Amino acid sequence: EDQVTQSPEALRLQEGESSSLNCSYTVSGLRGLFWYRQDPGKGPEFLFTLYSAGEEKEKERLKATLTKKESFLHITAPKPEDSATYLCAVQASGGGADGLTFGKGTHLIIQP
Amino acid sequence: ETGVTQSPTHLIKTRGQQVTLRCSSQSGHNTVSWYQQALGQGPQFIFQYYREEENGRGNFPPRFSGLQFPNYSSELNVNALELDDSALYLCASSENRGINEKLFFGSGTQLSVL
Numbered sequence: 368e369d370q371v372t373q374s375p376e377a378l379r380l381q382e383g384e385s386s387s388l389n390c391s392y393t394v395s396g397l398r399g400l401f402w403y404r405q406d407p408g409k410g411p412e413f414l415f416t417l418y419s420a421g422e423e424k425e426k427e428r429l430k431a432t433l434t435k436k437e438s439f440l441h442i443t444a445p446k447p448e449d450s451a452t453y454l455c456a457v458q459a460s461g462g463g464a465d466g467l468t469f470g471k472g473t474h475l476i477i478q479p
Numbered sequence: 480e481t482g483v484t485q486s487p488t489h490l491i492k493t494r495g496q497q498v499t500l501r502c503s504s505q506s507g508h509n510t511v512s513w514y515q516q517a518l519g520q521g522p523q524f525i526f527q528y529y530r531e532e533e534n535g536r537g538n539f540p541p542r543f544s545g546l547q548f549p550n551y552s553s554e555l556n557v558n559a560l561e562l563d564d565s566a567l568y569l570c571a572s573s574e575n576r577g578i579n580e581k582l583f584f585g586s587g588t589q590l591s592v593l
Contacts, residue, residue, distance in 0.1 A: 371521070401582075407556050408586065409586050410483070410571070410584025410585050410586050410587055411522065411569075411584050411586075412584070413581045413582060413583070416581075454522075455523055456521070465538050466512060466514075466524025466525075466526075466527060466535060467522075467524060467582070468524070469514075469521030469522050469523070470521050471519065471520055471521050472521055478584075
């Protein structure tokens with residue numbers, strides 16, 4: 368069974384204080400690993416897709432990296448508007464349902 | 480370009496009742512997926528529809544069923560509601576079946592079962 372574990376569950380940072388969120392996964396065969404951002408009362412918003420170990424992607428203050436067992440979302444010099452829940456998800460290869468398996472998310476608060 | 484829209488935004492039902500939730504997919508998208516998100520949890524895959532046929536299903540009982548229409552809009556039906564069905568139900572559309580990159584989510588329907 369595919370599993371995704373995110374840590375920490377919650378993180379409070381000061382504005383400008385860089386940090387990393389962790390996503391550990393077990394999957395039969397990885398088709399893709401996804402990062403989404405979810406604001407209160409909204410649906411998840413796509414950030415990145417990573418396909419193979421060693422791959423990195425960047426968008427503004429966010430950088431996602433991937434190894435064979437985990438992914439990190441690095442947040443550099445965050446601003447209050449980066450406050451949100453960050454969700455990690457995997458999609459397994461090998462046929463069958465194509466749905467994503469999500470972790471519980473990391474609730475990030477950036478204080479001014 | 481219109482995004483994914485869901486209706487209603489909130490709904491209150493009692494145990495044993497039936498409910499229908501609706502979703503209009505983003506323009507040009509032919510695949511719709513439904514997810515259930517309980518409080519404090521990540522979304523959980525219910526099923527996916529591609530060109531009006533169910534294309535994959537997660538670990539949900541048969542009382543969860545769906546439809547996709549020729550215009551690619553979709554419905555989620557839940558029969559014999561249980562208290563544990565209380566959750567945020569999310570609809571997501573994508574351009575192609577099997578390629579879940581860039582799922583576009585709606586804001587969801589908050590279902591409360593009393």
